[in-house]
Structure formats: structure tokens, C-alpha cells
Amino acid sequence: MTTDVLIEDLTVFVLAILLGFEVISRVPATLHTPLMSGTNSIHGIVLVGAIGLAATADDPLTGVLAFVAMAFAGANVVGGYWVTDRMLQMFKRRPTSTDKAVR
Amino acid sequence: MNASNIGHLVQLSFIAGAALFVIGLHLMNSPATARTGNRISATGMVIAIVAELVFVIQGGLGLGNCVLLIGGLAVGGGLGLRMARTVAMTSMPQLVSLFNAVGGAAAALLALNDFIALDGHRVLAGGVPGLDGWRTLFIVADVVIGSVTFTGSLIASAKLMGRIKGQPILIPGGRIFTWLLLVAGLSVSIVMVLAGAGVVTYDSHVLTLLLLAALACALIFGVTMVLPIGGADMPVVISLLNAFTGTAVAMAGFVVGNVVLIVGGALVGASGAILTRLMASAMNRSIANILVGGFGAAEGTQATLTSAGGTVREVSVDDAAIQLAYASKVVIVPGYGLAVAQAQHGVRELADLLEARGIDVSYAIHPVAGRMPGHMNVLLAEANVPYPQLKEMDEINPEFERTDVALVVGANDVTNPAARTDRSSPIFGMPILDVDKARSVIVVKRSMGRGYAGIDNALYVNPKTGMLFADAKRGLQELVAAVKAL
Numbered sequence: 009m010t011t012d013v014l015i016e017d018l019t020v021f022v023l024a025i026l027l028g029f030e031v032i033s034r035v036p037a038t039l040h041t042p043l044m045s046g047t048n049s050i051h052g053i054v055l056v057g058a059i060g061l062a063a064t065a066d067d068p069l070t071g072v073l074a075f076v077a078m079a080f081a082g083a084n085v086v087g088g089y090w091v092t093d094r095m096l097q098m099f100k101r102r103p104t105s106t107d108k109a110v111r
Numbered sequence: 112m113n114a115s116n117i118g119h120l121v122q123l124s125f126i127a128g129a130a131l132f133v134i135g136l137h138l139m140n141s142p143a144t145a146r147t148g149n150r151i152s153a154t155g156m157v158i159a160i161v162a163e164l165v166f167v168i169q170g171g172l173g174l175g176n177c178v179l180l181i182g183g184l185a186v187g188g189g190l191g192l193r194m195a196r197t198v199a200m201t202s203m204p205q206l207v208s209l210f211n212a213v214g215g216a217a218a219a220l221l222a223l224n225d226f227i228a229l230d231g232h233r234v235l236a237g238g239v240p241g242l243d244g245w246r247t248l249f250i251v252a253d254v255v256i257g258s259v260t261f262t263g264s265l266i267a268s269a270k271l272m273g274r275i276k277g278q279p280i281l282i283p284g285g286r287i288f289t290w291l292l293l294v295a296g297l298s299v300s301i302v303m304v305l306a307g308a309g310v311v312t313y314d315s316h317v318l319t320l321l322l323l324a325a326l327a328c329a330l331i332f333g334v335t336m337v338l339p340i341g342g343a344d345m346p347v348v349i350s351l352l353n354a355f356t357g358t359a360v361a362m363a364g365f366v367v368g369n370v371v372l373i374v375g376g377a378l379v380g381a382s383g384a385i386l387t388r389l390m391a392s393a394m395n396r397s398i399a400n401i402l403v404g405g406f407g408a409a410e411g412t413q414a415t416l417t418s419a420g421g422t423v424r425e426v427s428v429d430d431a432a433i434q435l436a437y438a439s440k441v442v443i444v445p446g447y448g449l450a451v452a453q454a455q456h457g458v459r460e461l462a463d464l465l466e467a468r469g470i471d472v473s474y475a476i477h478p479v480a481g482r483m484p485g486h487m488n489v490l491l492a493e494a495n496v497p498y499p500q501l502k503e504m505d506e507i508n509p510e511f512e513r514t515d516v517a518l519v520v521g522a523n524d525v526t527n528p529a530a531r532t533d534r535s536s537p538i539f540g541m542p543i544l545d546v547d548k549a550r551s552v553i554v555v556k557r558s559m560g561r562g563y564a565g566i567d568n569a570l571y572v573n574p575k576t577g578m579l580f581a582d583a584k585r586g587l588q589e590l591v592a593a594v595k596a597l
Contacts, residue, residue, distance in 0.1 A: 078183025
């Protein structure tokens with residue numbers, strides 16, 4: 009690992025952490041569960057790494073590692089986003105009984 | 112277009128993906144834009160994945176690699192999709208935990224593979240070329256954190272599913288064993304990093320053994336860390352493990368040299384850390400305190416109050432219905448028991464009936480009601496309860512004094528006044544809903560059984576309290592019928 013690459017990566021890492029604190033600390037408690045689920049799907053980005061692994065695997069051992077990594081990360085991404093959307097769809101539906109406030 | 116141009120385009124796509132993650136998370140600030148936010152984040156994910164696919168395809172793919180790519184994605188994606196479509200909203204926490212487990216494991220596998228690849232070019236002189244100190248640090252950190260997350264999340268999930276009992280499981284000497292594992296794992300990791308930096312020299316076989324030792328310590332540590340923690344603390348643990356997974360993924364990003372993994376992982380690590388702190392403070396516990404042992408795990412602190420500490424007044428469905436129907440302000444306090452009994456719809460029906468009689472109805476939501484912060488909001492949203500009616504603890508607590516009837520459905524520990532008054536109680540200091548300040552209280556509960564914290568609730572022997580012994584769903588149906596009949 010060259011020093012240049014290391015410093016670039018560390019810069020990105022530190023800034024992303026600060027950005028994460030800043031963006032997320034403003035979310036109301038109501039949305040904490042969807043937020044946890046939503047961030048949970050974002051760590052599915054590990055799939056990108058798994059693809060790189062699967063594309064270069066050239067012996068049985070790395071092949072097995074790559075397959076498991078692909079499957080795990082794939083479940084994380086697809087399941088994570090789907091279930092978060094399912095949850096948020098319920099929030100979106102404007103409740104009918106608020107109309108009663110107008111009565 | 113030549114290969115280098117495609118390489119640049121792929122890099123740009125990664126930046127776009129990372130930016131969309133941030134924008135998506137930002138939009139999750141409010142219920143109105145949250146769904147869009149999640150979709151924007153998903154778009155970022157698709158862009159990053161497609162870019163990586165383009166990159167590896169233009170580099171040339173063998174047949175075996177194609178099978179690995181398509182097969183792995185189909186199996187994993189299919190399973191993930193099936194779970195996401197079929198899971199009950201009450202089981203959300205264990206699904207999140209499961210996704211933490213697989214995400215952490217995938218990250219650890221990336222580092223393991225990287226280590227194996229480097230080892231393949233080992234020289235006989237000893238040491239592994241290319242394995243400098245920083246790189247070793249990232250590999251070891253990724254393997255260790257990812258593995259702890261994997262087994263820890265599986266245990267957390269099993270506990271919530273009831274496959275393992277939710278109460279703290281204490282093995283004699285278990286705590287010492289956990290500490291030993293931690294010390295051993297860290298020592299091995301430090302030795303590895305020193306070897307990578309060239310401070311000490313080891314044969315590559317020894318390095319491999321060291322990495323396997325760190326891996327084993329981490330896997331067992333994940334189990335022994337979560338087992339002794341009680342079910343009530345599990346949301347905090349899951350949130351912590353979510354942050355762990357993010358960190359492991361960021362480490363994987365350093366190892367494979369991919370910026371989008373670093374950004375995504377760091378965002379999740381930061382958000383998970385914040386959520387964990389918020390949740391722990393809602394329960395007035397420090398994270399260290401939770402990790403050291405769950406409720407009831409500290410022997411000798413069991414509350415002095417027992418069920419025999421007062422008389423319990425039982426109330427009939429008809430009496431409860433009259434009390435509710437002639438109130439002017441009713442506050443409903445839903446807890447996990449309501450969700451387990453699938454009684455969200457019943458509670459809304461009752462609330463609608465009462466509102467139709469001109470009664471002011473609101474819901475008091477404790478920050479940790481349900482099994483995760485905000486979990487109860489999701490469950491009530493599922494039953495179409497308007498979210499402006501959901502009041503958070505700080506907002507509703509001053510209103511209890513003006514409340515005629517507080518209707519507690521399936522909530523226990525979060526209403527226990529012992530948290531305010533009884534210094535010897537294990538939950539002393541935890542912020543609670545001041546239900547006992549209402550003019551009268553009706554508790555719908557199956558039995559006098561204890562809540563997750565495993566302690567008795569002084570609210571149930573309060574003279575103002577009437578106990579309606581019933582399953583939450585059936586009890587509410589009967590209440591609805593009784594109110595209709597009035």
C-alpha cells in the first residue's frame with residue numbers, strides 16, 4: 009500500500025465519518041428503525057468488493073470464499089432495501105383519520 | 112473507448128453512488144421524504160454495482176467466474192428478497208440483525224481472500240511481500256470486526272426469534288473467558304501488524320496461523336459477548352453491531368482499494384454509533400454497562416418488590432369500556448405485547464370509536480417501545496394510525512396529569528414507577544412514561560408475568576390501576592364491542 013493511496017483513503021474515511029454524524033444526528037426517533045434498516049442496506053456496498061473477488065477467483069478455495077461473499081452481500085443489498093421500502097411505504101400513506109380533525 | 116477511460120468512468124460512478132447514499136440518508140430525516148431517500152440510496156447502490164460489473168466484464172471473465180457472480184447473486188439476492196417480503200413487521204429487528212451478520216461476514220471474507228492472495232506469492236526468506244503494516248492493520252481489523260459481527264448478530268437474532276432464551280445466559284467463568292478472548296485476539300492482531308510493518312519477522316505459515324487464531328478468537332468472542340446480554344438490551348446491541356458491520360466494510364474498502372466501500376462503511380459506522388448512543392441514553396444505561404451484563408445479570412440487585420407487595424384490582428371489560436367512553440382524554444400506551452398479539456389494528460379501531468365520541472386520543476411512545484427505537488411507530492403506521500397522534504415521551508409525560516384514562520396495552524418495564532423511585536431496582540434511572548400520574552389506569556395484560564427486565568411492576572398494585580387480564584388482541588376486540596354497545 010503506497011503512502012499516497014493510504015493518505016487519500018484515510019482522508020475519504022475521516023470525512024465520510026464526519027458526514028455520517030452530521031447527516032444522521034438530525035433524524036427524529038420516529039424514523040430510527042427505518043434508518044437502522046436503511047443504513048443496514050448501505051453496508052451491502054460490500055457487494056462491490058465481492059464482485060471484484062468473484063471476478064478474479066482462480067482456485068477452489070477463493071472460489072468458495074467468493075461465492076459465499078457474493079451470496080451474503082447480495083442478500084444484504086436486496087433484502088435490506090426491499091424491507092426498508094416496505095416499512096417506509098406505511099409511513100407514506102397519509103392516514104385517513106386525520107381528516108376527522110377537520111370535523 | 113479504451114480500458115483506462117472505462118476505469119475513470121467506473122471511478123466517477125462510485126463517487127456518484129457515494130453521493131447518492133449521503134443524499135438518501137439526508138432525506139430520511141422526515142417521514143414525508145424518507146421513502147424517496149431510501150430509493151435514492153438504492154439508486155446509488157445500483158449505479159455502484161453496475162459500474163463494478165462493467166469494470167470486471169471489460170477486464171475479461173472466465174466461465175467459472177461468471178458462474179460465481181451470477182450464482183452467488185441469485186442465491187443471496189433471492190433469499191434476501193424472500194425474507195424481506197415475508198417478514199412480519201414485528202420481526203424487523205431480527206432481520207436487521209441477520210443482514211448485519213451476512214454483511215459483516217462478507218467483509219471479513221474479502222480480507223481473508225486478500226491475505227490468501229498475497230500469501231500465494233510468498234518468498235521462502237520469510238514474511239509476506241506486500242503485507243506492510245497498514246495493510247495488515249486493515250486486513251486484521253476487517254477479519255476481526257467482521258467475524259465478531261457475524262456470530263454476535265446471529266446470536267442476537269436467535270435471541271429475538273426465541274431460538275435461544277432471551278434472558279441473560281451466564282456461564283460460570285464466562286466473563287473471564289470473554290476477557291481472555293479479547294486480550295488474546297488483540298495481542299495476536301498487534302503481533303500481526305508488527306510483523307506486517309517489518310518490526311518482527313515471521314514465516315508466512317506462522318502469519319497464516321496467527322490470522323486464523325485472531326479469526327477464531329473473534330468468532331467465539333461474538334458469541335460470548337452477546338449471550339449474557341438480556342433481550343431488553345438487544346436493540347442497543349443490534350445497533351452497535353450495525354456500526355461494527357459498517358466499520359468492517361470500510362476496512363474492506365481499504366484492503367481492496369475501493370473508495371465507495373470506504374464511504375458507505377464509514378457512513379454506516381458513524382450512524383450506527385449515534386443510534387447506539389441515543390438508544391442507550393433512552394434507557395439511561397451506558398454502552399459499557401450493557402456490554403458488561405444485561406438486566407438481572409448482576410446478582411443481588413433483584414428488586415425487593417414482589418407481586419405480593421400489594422393487592423391487584425381486576426377490572427371487567429364492561430367497566431373498562433365505560434371508563435374509556437366517558438373520559439375526555441385518553442392516552443394509549445402500546446408496548447411490544449401489542450405487536451406480538453398483532454393487536455395494532457384493534458387498538459386503532461378502539462381509538463377511532465373513542466374519537467368519534469369526541470374524546471381526545473393520543474399514543475404515548477416510549478423511545479424503546481417495541482424492540483428497536485421507532486419500532487412501535489412502524490407497527491402503528493402499519494395499522495394506519497396517523498403519525499401526528501404519536502407522542503414521544505418528553506411531549507406526553509406532562510399530559511398524563513390531565514389524562515382521565517391511560518390504557519396500557521402490552522407495555523411493562525417502560526411504565527414501571529420503580530425506575531423513578533426505587534434505587535435498588537435494576538431499571539432505576541431509566542426514563543419512563545409517567546402513566547401512574549394519570550387519573551386512572553387500565554392495563555391490558557395476559558397475566559401478572561414480568562416484562563423483559565424480569566422485574567415486578569409497581570404500577571399493577573397501584574389503587575388507581577385496573578387490570579384487564581386478556582390477550583391484547585382479544586381484550587381490545589372485546590373493548591371495541593363493549594364501547595359500541597354503550
